[in-house]
Amino acid sequence: MADGPSGRKPEPTPVGGDLIIPVAAVVFTLYYFSTIIDSPFEAQAAAFFIGSILIALILVLLIKVGRELLTGRASLGLGELGEPRRVVPKRLALFALAVAYLVVLPWLGFTLTTFLFLGGAMLLLGEGRRPGFVLGLAGALALIGWLAFIVAFETRFPEGPVEWLLSGLV
Amino acid sequence: MELDLFASLFAHTLGFWWVILPAIVLGLVVGAIPGFSAANTIIILLPLTLAVDVEIGLVFMVALYCSSRMGAGIPAILVNIPGTAGAAATPLDGYPMTKAGRGQQALAMSFVASTAGGLLTTLVALFAMPYLVRVAYHLHSVEMIVVMLFGISLIASIAARDTLKGLIAGMFGLMIGSIGADHVYATPRGTMGFLELYDGVPLIPALVGLFAISEAFLVIEGESILSARGRAMITSGWGPTFEGTRIALSRWWHIVWTSLIGLVIGIVPGAGASIASFVAYQQSRFFSKTPEAYGTGHPEGLIAPESANNGVTAGTLIPLLTLGIPGGATAAIMLVVMQYHGVVLGPRLFAMQPEIGYGVIMAMFVTYLIMILTILPLSRYMSRVTMVSTTYMAPSIIAFTLIGSFVPREYLFDMYLGLAFGVIGYVARKTGYHVAAILIGVILGPLLEQYFLRALRIAEGDFMVIFSSTIGNVLWVLLVISVAGPYLFDHLRRRRDAPAAAE
Numbered sequence: 144m145a146d147g148p149s150g151r152k153p154e155p156t157p158v159g160g161d162l163i164i165p166v167a168a169v170v171f172t173l174y175y176f177s178t179i180i181d182s183p184f185e186a187q188a189a190a191f192f193i194g195s196i197l198i199a200l201i202l203v204l205l206i207k208v209g210r211e212l213l214t215g216r217a218s219l220g221l222g223e224l225g226e227p228r229r230v231v232p233k234r235l236a237l238f239a240l241a242v243a244y245l246v247v248l249p250w251l252g253f254t255l256t257t258f259l260f261l262g263g264a265m266l267l268l269g270e271g272r273r274p275g276f277v278l279g280l281a282g283a284l285a286l287i288g289w290l291a292f293i294v295a296f297e298t299r300f301p302e303g304p305v306e307w308l309l310s311g312l313v
Numbered sequence: 314m315e316l317d318l319f320a321s322l323f324a325h326t327l328g329f330w331w332v333i334l335p336a337i338v339l340g341l342v343v344g345a346i347p348g349f350s351a352a353n354t355i356i357i358l359l360p361l362t363l364a365v366d367v368e369i370g371l372v373f374m375v376a377l378y379c380s381s382r383m384g385a386g387i388p389a390i391l392v393n394i395p396g397t398a399g400a401a402a403t404p405l406d407g408y409p410m411t412k413a414g415r416g417q418q419a420l421a422m423s424f425v426a427s428t429a430g431g432l433l434t435t436l437v438a439l440f441a442m443p444y445l446v447r448v449a450y451h452l453h454s455v456e457m458i459v460v461m462l463f464g465i466s467l468i469a470s471i472a473a474r475d476t477l478k479g480l481i482a483g484m485f486g487l488m489i490g491s492i493g494a495d496h497v498y499a500t501p502r503g504t505m506g507f508l509e510l511y512d513g514v515p516l517i518p519a520l521v522g523l524f525a526i527s528e529a530f531l532v533i534e535g536e537s538i539l540s541a542r543g544r545a546m547i548t549s550g551w552g553p554t555f556e557g558t559r560i561a562l563s564r565w566w567h568i569v570w571t572s573l574i575g576l577v578i579g580i581v582p583g584a585g586a587s588i589a590s591f592v593a594y595q596q597s598r599f600f601s602k603t604p605e606a607y608g609t610g611h612p613e614g615l616i617a618p619e620s621a622n623n624g625v626t627a628g629t630l631i632p633l634l635t636l637g638i639p640g641g642a643t644a645a646i647m648l649v650v651m652q653y654h655g656v657v658l659g660p661r662l663f664a665m666q667p668e669i670g671y672g673v674i675m676a677m678f679v680t681y682l683i684m685i686l687t688i689l690p691l692s693r694y695m696s697r698v699t700m701v702s703t704t705y706m707a708p709s710i711i712a713f714t715l716i717g718s719f720v721p722r723e724y725l726f727d728m729y730l731g732l733a734f735g736v737i738g739y740v741a742r743k744t745g746y747h748v749a750a751i752l753i754g755v756i757l758g759p760l761l762e763q764y765f766l767r768a769l770r771i772a773e774g775d776f777m778v779i780f781s782s783t784i785g786n787v788l789w790v791l792l793v794i795s796v797a798g799p800y801l802f803d804h805l806r807r808r809r810d811a812p813a814a815a816e
Contacts, residue, residue, distance in 0.1 A: 160744040161478075167737075168485040175488060175503040186495035186502060188769060189762035193491065197484035204477055224743045230534050237533065238736075241526075241711055245728050257712055264708030268533055277705075284709060292716060299723050300716075 157220030158208050165201045172197055233268060240264050252303020253293060258285035319439060322671055326679045329372045333680055336376035337687060343377075344384025345396045351381035355646045367654035368672065371647065375676040378643045379626050380684060382586065383427045386619055387695060390419045392710065394525040398516055398756055399586025399622045401749050402594045404524070406607060406614030413610055420692035421557025422612060423619045428685040429565070430572030430620030434627040435678040437576060439671060442631055442663075451784055454767040458779055459788040461761045463592065475745055482741065482750035489514055489751070490758015496766060509726040518718040518727045519755045522734020523741070523748040525714040529707040530739045536702060554692050560612050567613055568620045571597060575621035579628015586622040587756050591749075593621030627677060634662060634670055647673075711735075 172194045179187045211217035225231055244260040251259070261281035266274060289309065292298045343354045355362065355374050362370035385396030390407035403423070410419035492503040493513035504510040561568070571593040578589040597617035598607045607614045633644045637658035651658060656669055663670040718731035738748045772778030780786060 160740070163740050164485065164737075164744060164746045165481055168481065168488065171485075171503070172488055174505075175491070178502050178504075179500070182495070182500045182502070183498050184774070185497040185766055185770075186500045189765045190488070190491050190502065192765070193484060193487045193758075193761075197481065197488060200477065200481050200484060204481060207477070222744070224740065227534060233533060234530055237530065237707070237711075241715070241732055241735075244712070245715070245725065245732065248728075249725065253716075257716070261708050261712055264711070265705055268707060269702075269704040280705060284712075288713070288716060292720070296720070298720055300719065301725075 155216055155218040155220075156211070157222035158211065158217045159219040160221045160224035162205075162208065163224075165204055168197060169201055236267055237264055240267065249301045250303065252306050253300035254285050254289045254305040254309070255303050257288050258282055258305075261285060315440075318667060318671065319675065322668065322675045323679065325668070326372065326672065326675045329369065329676070329679075330683065332369055332373050333376040333676075333683055334687070336373045337380040337680065337684055340377040340380025340382075341384035341387070341688070344381030345387050351378045351643050354381070355643060362650050363653055367651065367656065367669065370650055370654075371669070371673055372676040374643070374647055374650065375630075375673055376680040379431060379623070379677055379680045382431075382623055382626055383424065383684065383688070386423045386427065386622075387420065390423055390615070391416055391695065392525075392706070393528045394710065394714065395520065397586070398520055398752065399590060399625070400618070401520070401524070401587055401752055402590040402618035403615065403622075405594065405618070405749065406609070406611050409608070409610035410615065415553065415610065417553035417692050417695075418557035418560070419610075419615060420695055421554045421689060422561040422615055424685065424689050424692060425558050425561035426568050426616040426619040427623040428681045429561070429568045430575065431623040431626060431681040432678060433569060434572050434576040434624040435674050435681065437573070438627040438631060439674050439678070442635060442674075453782070454764040454771065455779055455782045455785045456788060457764040458761065458768060459785050459792060460588070461757050461764060463588075463788070463792050478746050479750050482746040482748075483754045485746075486751040486754015486756075487758045487761065488754075489519075490755040491762060493759070496763060507726065509722075509724050509730075513759050514755055515718075515722060515727055515730070516756060517721050518731035519734050519752060521714040521718050522731040522736075523738035523752050525710050526732060526735025527738030527742055527748065529710040529714075530735065531742060532703045532710075533707050536704075537700065554689065557692070558689070561616060564613060564616055567597065567616055571617040572620040572624035575624025576628040578621075579625035580631050585629075586625040587753065589621045589625045589628075590618035591753060593617040623681075627674065630673060630677070634658060634673060 175190060176194060179190055208217065212219070240260060240263055244256055247259075248256045258281050261284055262278050265277045265281060269277060289306070293300060293306065339354065340351060343351065354377060362374060365373075381397075382399065385400035386403045386407070387396070389395040389400040389403035391411055393404045393408040393411075395401045395403060407419050407423065410416065488503075490513070492510050494501050494504075494511045501511055574593045574596065575586070575589040578592060579586075594607075594614060594617050597613050598604045601607065601613060603611070629644045630647075633648055635658075637648070648658070651669075656662065656666065715728045715731050718727045719725065721727075737751070740746075741748050741751060768778050769776070772781070780789065
């Protein structure tokens with residue numbers, strides 16, 4: 144292997160992250176095959192055709208990555224996936240807030256939950272700066288959402304205390 | 314004779330400006346919001362379109378359809394979130410332009426390409442309708458398999474930096490697209506026990522998750538979606554709008570041929586704007602002298618998909634008007650409205666009711682004409698979105714796109730699905746698997762299976778049926794050339810350059 148300009152060996156490229164999608168694809172494809180194994184031919188044909196090509200492609204990738212690992216040109220590090228480090232906690236917290244938004248939505252209703260999510264996420268990302276502005280903006284956006292989706296388009300979002308109050312007022 | 318008819322129809326349709334203008338505004342809004350397609354909105358407004366005169370109803374629907382197609386490109390360019398799957402190829406070069414501080418210019422370019430493409434294809438449709446419809450007669454299941462595979466082969470080209478990853482992403486998308494009950498026996502496959510997946514994977518949560526949610530998790534890395542260079546480059550005033558218009562008009566030939574690709578693909582029922590825009594993008598890069606510039610904010614990479622997906626709008630109406638076969642969801646709803654009003658579709662329509670037959674296409678022409686005058690000045694103000702801090706933008710993107718996931722089917726499950734696709738999209742983006750490749754796989758999965766099974770049934774299970782048609786075989790050859798061509802050219806270019814470098 145060629146050394147770097149300074150004479151030192153170059154850092155191995157982290158490829159662990161590159162394997163997440165292929166591994167997920169293989170697991171899903173095998174699960175998919177398990178659901179059609181006893182099905183009629185018509186239900187199997189296209190999936191076996193596509194799945195086989197997918198697995199073959201992933202095998203080629205694994206061989207390529209395996210060779211790089213063996214020669215020391217690559218490592219199993221996650222690379223870009225966990226970068227930049229300072230944002231990772233915020234990103235995880237934002238994801239947790241999004242999950243909480245969906246979990247709470249059926250109980251608190253569309254408008255209140257949207258307000259809480261927007262307010263919480265904006266305060267999180269802004270590190271608590273300008274709380275008055277953030278809460279005002281979140282409230283305005285939630286109300287616009289209520290007007291557009293529930294009043295104008297009559298979408299059947301879960302209703303909560305705010306919807307009951309507003310429908311009483313309107 | 315026909316010219317007289319078209320001239321009087323043009324004047325007559327212009328008289329409906331009061332219907333066209335509000336439809337344009339509504340179309341731009343619903344096109345820009347993922348989850349609100351033109352088809353959904355027309356369904357919601359069906360009582361209105363059925364109640365008014367058939368001409369007014371049709372003009373309204375056509376105007377809404379065209380403007381929503383253009384509206385879908387706006388968030389694709391500004392925040393990397395296509396409003397519909399038809400605009401999924403738009404951010405490939407549109408978003409890098411925005412990040413470089415050229416959002417206003419990119420919007421102007423997109424508006425000019427869309428309207429010029431739309432105007433040209435409606436004109437072609439008006440004069441060539443009887444001949445163009447024959448395309449649809451010749452495309453059966455075998456030919457459609459190749460057309461679909463053409464779409465899939467683009468995946469490798471789209472992710473040209475690593476073709477293998479592009480293919481894996483596309484095939485993974487196809488597997489995800491195969492989720493759901495099979496077409497013949499309704500056997501549930503890969504549904505993980507969720508009843509909500511029996512009808513297949515809904516496209517809006519996939520689109521929203523792969524593009525919008527993943528983007529929201531990415532943009533929080535900076536204060537703004539603009540790069541440092543982009544912030545320095547950004548200029549105010551009308552300059553970028555004029556410059557974008559000039560750049561688009563100087564590439565008029567590019568607009569012509571890519572919009573014609575859209576028109577022809579639009580005629581094929583079921584093919585749609587998503588395939589057309591990717592085919593146009595790939596062909597544009599294939600014939601370009603600077604293919605390496607694609608994906609970095611290259612004007613032609615933005616013009617090609619926008620011209621093509623607006624070319625599709627005229628194309629989808631051709632089989633509807635001449636055969637009574639709708640080319641897409643919106644055309645299917647128009648069919649319902651026309652049948653309700655007693656309009657008989659088919660060749661006789663143009664002889665018996667030319668004001669309806671040609672009038673629909675003329676309404677499209679007039680809409681594009683009005684649209685360019687009204688929307689181009691807005692590019693200056695729309696591009697301000699890029700200045701909004703990610704502190705406020707990222708939560709808004711997540712909340713409103715998850716809400717968009719809920720709208721089409723009204724299942725909370727679809728919001729969870731959108732978030733799950735967001736995680737897949739985030740990992741894919743960070744590790745070099747193109748999200749557009751996964752999305753096009755999800756879109757094409759069910760279609761490919763449908764045509765594959767139909768062909769196998771006709772041939773009584775003989776796999777060789779896919780090479781049994783002359784048109785199909787020509788398409789196979791073109792497909793191989795299209796995939797292998799760039800590598801071949803690249804190889805030849807390197808061989809040619811090698812001696813020069815050695816000297």
